[in-house]
Amino acid sequence: xxxxxxxxxxxxxxxxxxxxxxxxxxxxxxxxxxxxxxxxxxxxxxxxxxxxxxxxxxxxxxxxxxxxxxxxxxxxxxxxxxxxxxxxxxxxxxxxxxxxxxxxxxxxxxxxxxxxxxxxxxxxxxxxxxxxxxxxxxxxxxxxxxxxxxxxxxxxxxxxxxxxxxxxxxxxxxxxxxxxxxxxxxxxxxxxxxxxxxxxxxxxxxxxxxxxxxxxxxxxxxxxxxxxxxxxxxxxxxxxxxxxxxxxxxxxxxxxxxxxxxxxxxxxxxxxxxxxxxxxxxxxxxxxxxxxxxxxxxxxxxxxxxxxxxxxxxxxxxxxxxxxxxxxxxxxxxxxxxxxxxxxxxxxxxxxxxxxxxxxxxxxxxxxxxxxxxxxxxxxxxxxxxxxxxxxxxxxxxxxxxxxxxxxxxxxxx
Amino acid sequence: xxxxxxxxxxxxxxxxxxxxxxxxxxxxxxxxxxxxxxxxxxxxxxxxxxxxxxxxxxxxxxxxxxxxxxxxxxxxxxxxxxxxxxxxxxxxxxxxxxxxxxxxxxxxxxxxxxxxxxxxxxxxxxxxxxxxxxxxxxxxxxxxxxxxxxxxxxxxxxxxxxxxxxxxxxxxxxxxxxxxxxxxxxxxxxxxxxxxxxxxxxxxxxxxxxxxxxxxxxxxxxxxxxxxxxxxxxxxxxxxxxxxxxxxxxxxxxxxxxxxxxxxxxxxxxxxxxxxxxxxxxxxxxxxxxxxxxxxxxxxxxxxxxxxxxxxxxxxxxxxxxxxxxxxxxxxxxxxxxxxxxxxxxxxxxxxxxxxxxxxxxxxxxxxxxxxxxxxxxxxxxxxxxxxxxxx
Numbered sequence: 054x055x056x057x058x059x060x061x062x063x064x065x066x067x068x069x070x071x072x073x074x075x076x077x078x079x080x081x082x083x084x085x086x087x088x089x090x091x092x093x094x095x096x097x098x099x100x101x102x103x104x105x106x107x108x109x110x111x112x113x114x115x116x117x118x119x120x121x122x123x124x125x126x127x128x129x130x131x132x133x134x135x136x137x138x139x140x141x142x143x144x145x146x147x148x149x150x151x152x153x154x155x156x157x158x159x160x161x162x163x164x165x166x167x168x169x170x171x172x173x174x175x176x177x178x179x180x181x182x183x184x185x186x187x188x189x190x191x192x193x194x195x196x197x198x199x200x201x202x203x204x205x206x207x208x209x210x211x212x213x214x215x216x217x218x219x220x221x222x223x224x225x226x227x228x229x230x231x232x233x234x235x236x237x238x239x240x241x242x243x244x245x246x247x248x249x250x251x252x253x254x255x256x257x258x259x260x261x262x263x264x265x266x267x268x269x270x271x272x273x274x275x276x277x278x279x280x281x282x283x284x285x286x287x288x289x290x291x292x293x294x295x296x297x298x299x300x301x302x303x304x305x306x307x308x309x310x311x312x313x314x315x316x317x318x319x320x321x322x323x324x325x326x327x328x329x330x331x332x333x334x335x336x337x338x339x340x341x342x343x344x345x346x347x348x349x350x351x352x353x354x355x356x357x358x359x360x361x362x363x364x365x366x367x368x369x370x371x372x373x374x375x376x377x378x379x380x381x382x383x384x385x386x387x388x389x390x391x392x393x394x395x396x397x398x399x400x401x402x403x404x405x406x407x408x409x410x411x412x413x414x415x416x417x418x419x420x421x422x423x424x425x426x427x428x429x430x431x432x433x434x435x436x437x438x439x440x441x442x443x444x445x446x447x448x449x450x451x452x453x454x455x456x457x458x459x460x461x462x463x464x465x466x467x
Numbered sequence: 468x469x470x471x472x473x474x475x476x477x478x479x480x481x482x483x484x485x486x487x488x489x490x491x492x493x494x495x496x497x498x499x500x501x502x503x504x505x506x507x508x509x510x511x512x513x514x515x516x517x518x519x520x521x522x523x524x525x526x527x528x529x530x531x532x533x534x535x536x537x538x539x540x541x542x543x544x545x546x547x548x549x550x551x552x553x554x555x556x557x558x559x560x561x562x563x564x565x566x567x568x569x570x571x572x573x574x575x576x577x578x579x580x581x582x583x584x585x586x587x588x589x590x591x592x593x594x595x596x597x598x599x600x601x602x603x604x605x606x607x608x609x610x611x612x613x614x615x616x617x618x619x620x621x622x623x624x625x626x627x628x629x630x631x632x633x634x635x636x637x638x639x640x641x642x643x644x645x646x647x648x649x650x651x652x653x654x655x656x657x658x659x660x661x662x663x664x665x666x667x668x669x670x671x672x673x674x675x676x677x678x679x680x681x682x683x684x685x686x687x688x689x690x691x692x693x694x695x696x697x698x699x700x701x702x703x704x705x706x707x708x709x710x711x712x713x714x715x716x717x718x719x720x721x722x723x724x725x726x727x728x729x730x731x732x733x734x735x736x737x738x739x740x741x742x743x744x745x746x747x748x749x750x751x752x753x754x755x756x757x758x759x760x761x762x763x764x765x766x767x768x769x770x771x772x773x774x775x776x777x778x779x780x781x782x783x784x785x786x787x788x789x790x791x792x793x794x795x796x797x798x799x800x801x802x803x804x805x806x807x808x809x810x811x812x813x814x815x816x817x818x819x820x821x822x823x824x825x826x827x828x829x830x831x832x833x834x835x836x837x838x839x840x841x842x843x844x845x846x847x848x849x850x851x852x853x854x855x856x857x858x859x
Binding site for chain 1: 485489704745753
């Protein structure tokens, strides 16, 4: 039966090439935009090198200090002192890394300026995160303790600064300071704010920051849980620690806000968060609304095209009805046909999105972007095209199935 | 004739419902995207109010907390940069330098009015460095050293919003209990944040180093001679870090910063425009298909009219007219919706932007539907009455 339906669908598609083209164009283009959007979303928030175990990772990136009177508020990255004394001491996490917010340093090679982003990290950083090393290895505890001038650089820096491939042991000069290269890693996309840099050096090189006993500074913490079930426990422990820190604050009535968040949570908190709430549900609502609005127009278009396509076949429906087919059988047939069409469009949309992602990657619009069509995105695309197909097929099929056999045989309604 | 067409469409409103909603949403999308484009293009075409070529921005971040030492270093840096042959003039400013990512706002009150304005702290030489043109009054300078009030130069947008036609020169604006700002000059334009942002009210406050002994300013604007390149930058940074030791020094050209800013504004706009044009194209194709099908189903009617003596031109005009009426229905809805934006001032955008976008969107939709109806109507008009009636 299903095979028959698909056969009919294929024949119908071939008969009306122009309509087929319109439908396929609409479906594949809409899917392409959605796929590119999901890929961008994944690029920003999904698991990716070096943050692969996303379900076990939490990030601390802000400390908000709010005075009750006057509405005075300061917000920014926390200090090393705070992270070292309060976050590293947490019991539940498996490991905690403290690293600096990256900053730009200059390097001059052959009369050319190279602006590189430099990040100071501890040794735990390399244990928690999963970098792909092309050469050498990360610096170890010994180098961190000894404040050695060693550096891990990324692939692009290797190419731009050295131009050769064997660079471990060579020197790199940044802001007039010489570092010895110990490792080369694959480029990390800039949207991975907590791991991204061009050059990573030991955090102990900034030991002058270590003893400044204030809350604000320029450091992030990356927390790794033993397993994903521990995440809520870590959040609880963190909240208890924050309450303690608030009580210890020398000024009465100061409220402190800082949260260990997943990447998506910290993004939502920046734009939509209020107080304790991260605003994640709000973010999802907004995203869903946007997707709905975007899909609305192509869907209406597809529905009206489908109505025309189906109307054309009213005599066929009339014959089937006259021979005793029920409404639901006819609806079933048209939905199968429509899903077949959308799946076809889905495949096309796939090829299109692969092409577009390649263009985005090559254009360098996003620094070190490596957008790809992974299986997750593929699954999303497939699901979306199915929803799309059902959405645009049900109404016309329903409308047609209600036609009386006699009218349908005569050529449809007005 | 037109009333007749309206009646025809109205009678088939159920089957035309989808087309009407489609055109309606299509119009809304067009209106939104066009508003954005018009807004950006209008801003882009206005003058920036300064010359950014050959200007570099040196950002200095001290490592220690000692104000005295930092201040000492800063003054040495100033002297040293001025002494370079390649440098024409320099001026200290704050993190809201042209094309930088930060902003500083302050409340200004005059009479009953109070507005938020951008505050730019700059040294006297800023006028030479950025080549700002004062159109009324004068720029501040040495002669203000002895003044009781703090001299400020305001831009035209601030003058219009705060003084509303009054002559602002010499007027006092309270800054705090003990100090007043005094307006000494007006510049026509100053839009430092990006080429695509609208003119915002703003004012320049004088940085008077000798007066504030502990103040520190981390940004230095440097106008270099034409053709000065990276070689000098390297030399300058090397020499300056000899003075400042472990400070973080960063040099970037304003041109580079401008490109970054405009990329930030342009890339989403292009992405949006591409998505929008594909949506419209999609709708156009759909419309074309549906119209073709609908018109070809009315062969009998066309045959009858032709047999009764209607010319093919009349048939042609009827179908184009019908589609236009259809579009008018959706546009009425759409315009009623869109016109709320300028009326309610939803975003802080000039009403003119909305009206231009509205006009453009309406005409594009009309052109679009006419384009889609052109081929099917011509085919309908070419039908021979005998054949059409025979089919029936």
